[in-house]
Amino acid sequence: MDSTGLTASPLPHSAPPAMPRLAGDLAIWIFILAELLAFGVFFAAYAFTRANNIELFNAEQAALNRNAGALNTVLLLTASYFVVRAVQAAELRASQSCARWLLAATACGAGFLVVKSFEYAAAFEHDISLSSSPFHMFYLSLTFFHFMHVILGMVILTAMWNGARTGRYGPDDMNGLESGAAYWHMVDLVWLVLFPLVYVIH
Amino acid sequence: MQYKSQAVAKPYFIAAIGLFVGQILFGLIMGLQYVVGDFLFPEIPFNIARMVHTNLLIVWLLFGFMGAAYYMIPEEAETELFSPKLALTLFWIFLVAGALTIVGYLALPYATLAKLTGNDILETMGREFLEQPLITKVGIVIVALGFLFNITMTMLKGRKTSISMVLLVGLWGLAIFFLFSFYNPHNLVKDKFYWWWVVHLWVEGVWELILGALLAFVLIKVTGVDREVIEKWLYVIITLALVTGLIGTGHHYYWIGTPEYWQWWGSIFSALEPLPFFAMTVFAFNMVNRRRREHPNKAAVLWALGTGVMAFLGAGVWGFLHTLAPVNYYTHGSQITAAHGHMAFYGAYVMVVLTIISYAMPILRGRAANPEKAQVLEMWSFWLMTIAMVFITLFLTAAGILQVWLQRVSDTPMSFMATQDQISLFFWMREWAGVVFLIGLIVYLVSFFVKGDTRSASAS
Numbered sequence: 001m002d003s004t005g006l007t008a009s010p011l012p013h014s015a016p017p018a019m020p021r022l023a024g025d026l027a028i029w030i031f032i033l034a035e036l037l038a039f040g041v042f043f044a045a046y047a048f049t050r051a052n053n054i055e056l057f058n059a060e061q062a063a064l065n066r067n068a069g070a071l072n073t074v075l076l077l078t079a080s081y082f083v084v085r086a087v088q089a090a091e092l093r094a095s096q097s098c099a100r101w102l103l104a105a106t107a108c109g110a111g112f113l114v115v116k117s118f119e120y121a122a123a124f125e126h127d128i129s130l131s132s133s134p135f136h137m138f139y140l141s142l143t144f145f146h147f148m149h150v151i152l153g154m155v156i157l158t159a160m161w162n163g164a165r166t167g168r169y170g171p172d173d174m175n176g177l178e179s180g181a182a183y184w185h186m187v188d189l190v191w192l193v194l195f196p197l198v199y200v201i202h
Numbered sequence: 203m204q205y206k207s208q209a210v211a212k213p214y215f216i217a218a219i220g221l222f223v224g225q226i227l228f229g230l231i232m233g234l235q236y237v238v239g240d241f242l243f244p245e246i247p248f249n250i251a252r253m254v255h256t257n258l259l260i261v262w263l264l265f266g267f268m269g270a271a272y273y274m275i276p277e278e279a280e281t282e283l284f285s286p287k288l289a290l291t292l293f294w295i296f297l298v299a300g301a302l303t304i305v306g307y308l309a310l311p312y313a314t315l316a317k318l319t320g321n322d323i324l325e326t327m328g329r330e331f332l333e334q335p336l337i338t339k340v341g342i343v344i345v346a347l348g349f350l351f352n353i354t355m356t357m358l359k360g361r362k363t364s365i366s367m368v369l370l371v372g373l374w375g376l377a378i379f380f381l382f383s384f385y386n387p388h389n390l391v392k393d394k395f396y397w398w399w400v401v402h403l404w405v406e407g408v409w410e411l412i413l414g415a416l417l418a419f420v421l422i423k424v425t426g427v428d429r430e431v432i433e434k435w436l437y438v439i440i441t442l443a444l445v446t447g448l449i450g451t452g453h454h455y456y457w458i459g460t461p462e463y464w465q466w467w468g469s470i471f472s473a474l475e476p477l478p479f480f481a482m483t484v485f486a487f488n489m490v491n492r493r494r495r496e497h498p499n500k501a502a503v504l505w506a507l508g509t510g511v512m513a514f515l516g517a518g519v520w521g522f523l524h525t526l527a528p529v530n531y532y533t534h535g536s537q538i539t540a541a542h543g544h545m546a547f548y549g550a551y552v553m554v555v556l557t558i559i560s561y562a563m564p565i566l567r568g569r570a571a572n573p574e575k576a577q578v579l580e581m582w583s584f585w586l587m588t589i590a591m592v593f594i595t596l597f598l599t600a601a602g603i604l605q606v607w608l609q610r611v612s613d614t615p616m617s618f619m620a621t622q623d624q625i626s627l628f629f630w631m632r633e634w635a636g637v638v639f640l641i642g643l644i645v646y647l648v649s650f651f652v653k654g655d656t657r658s659a660s661a662s
Contacts (some may be wrong), residue, residue: 026436034442035478041470130463137463 079108207283214269221262266555323630372411476518483510512549538602571652586642
């Protein structure tokens, strides 16, 4: 870790080589943990409410478009794979290749937003709103909160794409790229819990 | 001091401290009125004392924020203030308008004040914390715009740092959200809904940006830790503060007629509001532990560390106590709210303003730090006021728990006034803690007049 990281005390410069290295900045990990906590609390609230309304939740869950959800899962997983390739490319000093992988990941993110928008449009046609039922409240809140995170993740990916094009990242400077990549993986991870929880498990 | 124009901060700080004294005196008056109902009646009725107590708090904190900005922005931008003359003019306008408003509260019946000040042109008065007459509200907007113009122009012509950006966004947000005080729809639900856009989005939104910026500035100065490290923390803190604080507004929307989903949104997001305050505490201690220099101003370091801890306890922990909808169903508007309000305002905003005053005032008076004796007194005042506030909070919390139990949870609930009688012991203890707070404040004032050996300002 670099000496300007957020550790309680600066690490000695001659750290033993076997010491595990934190990928990305400690600050982004604190942020990621806070994000996971927020989603975690939301998931717990969902589970708690569902336990009291199992039949309603099962019936309304069955009306969701699982194919769209599955397609979005594939898109996010693919985006995460592309981000991994981008990090690997940067480690090999292949800046242009890194930029291309990041662009591909951003495109997958955009695909996610498009699919989700169609889902929302269909939901609103059926008069589904935050007040129409407890399940709809959670479905809309959770997916929209995640939707906003995908947008933020894409903003970060775009900023990194811009950085990669100008050759900012390399084996000596992976901090920014790894931090952004960690954030994107978090967005993906949350969806991997959200999708089965809200769309599938009954 | 590095730039001559930073000196305009001095009258702002002095006025802030003066109004702080007034706020505490009125706090003691109304604290006594809780147990001796007709104390000073009819000269100063309870509702007037309360209005003066809360309005003075807000006004002196605004003086503190403006003073802080006038001190910080030239140093951050590495250039003189755009217009020191404008800053001084606005100071006098704000002080006179504020003083006249308080005199109006005390000398006139509120309805007469409303009639005299044109409330019938645009009805904005009569709402908690936004009691100011229309002309005062317009005056606040004019002063705020002039102030923002001045510091924004200063920043535009100089160096743009993350700290000054965060401070500026916070101050602009403060001014913009205040505009909702002019919007007073007849629909009570809407009225309350937007009322919180001033009250909540100030203290749990944009003010947190100001708090973060002030703390970061002082920590850079007293610890000598790299700016990049401190700025990184600042970004994490303000992002957490904004995400939890903005949606956390929902914790005021449980019972005012808004849709039910606010109970979930408000509970979940506001339950996370302690996070930025926790991060702030870790941040402050971390930076002080990694300090690269021993700054001679020990008192300022103490205030900075105290801000983190007390803001976390008062705003974070005491806020969390009653923020979840099922809990708030019982505790809403009880003495638990008062307990939270006291420690949160003291821990977050009073202490951060005292932090910047503690750091900047000696420099404004031509020395890096106050003489040792003065600092010792100032640190005594820190402990007296802080411990007194802890006790005020604990007594009010006890009063609140008993109140909720007797008045709301019980199978045979008591009336409001009968309950107040039952909890009077705690109100007495709170009043005595308030007296200790006043003693602490007097010690604080005395510390400004203690003389002794000082090192020159160039040492900073």
